[in-house]
Amino acid sequence: MAFATGKSPIIQRGKVGSNSVLLLRDGEEFLLHAPERTAFLSLSVDLERLTRLADIELGSARFSQFVSLPGMHVPMRLLKEIKAQVCRSFDGSIRQGEHEAPALEKDVEDTLMSVLLDIFLQSHAEEKRSELAVSAYIVKKSQELALADPGGPLSVLDLCEGLRVSRRTLQNSFQRVVGMRPIEFLRCIRLNAVRRKLANSTLMESTVGDVAYEMGFRHLSHFSASYYKLFGEYPSETQRLE
Numbered sequence: 001m002a003f004a005t006g007k008s009p010i011i012q013r014g015k016v017g018s019n020s021v022l023l024l025r026d027g028e029e030f031l032l033h034a035p036e037r038t039a040f041l042s043l044s045v046d047l048e049r050l051t052r053l054a055d056i057e058l059g060s061a062r063f064s065q066f067v068s069l070p071g072m073h074v075p076m077r078l079l080k081e082i083k084a085q086v087c088r089s090f091d092g093s094i095r096q097g098e099h100e101a102p103a104l105e106k107d108v109e110d111t112l113m114s115v116l117l118d119i120f121l122q123s124h125a126e127e128k129r130s131e132l133a134v135s136a137y138i139v140k141k142s143q144e145l146a147l148a149d150p151g152g153p154l155s156v157l158d159l160c161e162g163l164r165v166s167r168r169t170l171q172n173s174f175q176r177v178v179g180m181r182p183i184e185f186l187r188c189i190r191l192n193a194v195r196r197k198l199a200n201s202t203l204m205e206s207t208v209g210d211v212a213y214e215m216g217f218r219h220l221s222h223f224s225a226s227y228y229k230l231f232g233e234y235p236s237e238t239q240r241l242e
Contacts, residue, residue: 045113057120085114086111086112086115089107089111089112134173147193187226191215199240199241202240208220
């Protein structure tokens with residue numbers, strides 16, 4: 001961890017900020033160019049034990065991704081808490097006698113393990129929030145595309161092409177945000193649009209078939225079944241304007 005007070009230090013050929021946590025694996029070369037008044041806190045832990053603990057909290061796949069990174073950015077608030085926690089642990093070990101050394105070493109090691117797990121979990125949470133924001137954007141844009149051409153057929157490939165995302169990204173985004181497949185959700189959006197149009201028009205202005213066709217439903221029997229499943233009534237039973 002680098003606590004720079006002025007110009008950013010260069011570590012492993014890259015600039016790092018005051019909220020940077022760098023990861024160095026066993027046997028890797030360590031390159032450092034630091035200005036004056038730069039403080040570093042360096043921690044070394046048992047990777048095998050850290051891996052076992054991280055597998056429980058993060059899963060092996062996520063942990064493997066994290067430890068392959070050169071470093072991570074962590075909120076300054078968390079870094080200050082970590083620094084204080086580590087310093088308290090080391091200070092306590094210095095003040096105790098030699099007969100208590102094994103227990104104190106274990107306490108220091110546990111503190112360091114907890115610190116690293118907190119950093120990984122924080123990064124994992126930030127990544128999840130970022131993924132959710134992207135997914136929400138994809139769902140919103142998909143809805144806009146579906147309503148921009150309401151009479152057009154619903155197609156996953158058309159959405160992927162319009163949004164420039166993969167089918168997997170589209171499917172995962174909808175599952176993450178609304179818990180439904182894209183086509184199911186967008187069909188519900190169009191069914192709600194049909195219901196609004198029916199409720200705000202008279203029988204003289206438009207028939208159920210007209211409104212359904214306008215919103216892209218070509219098979220009236222399938223449309224009626226979907227409408228009933230969603231609203232508990234058939235479209236012909238929806239209250240119209242007098």
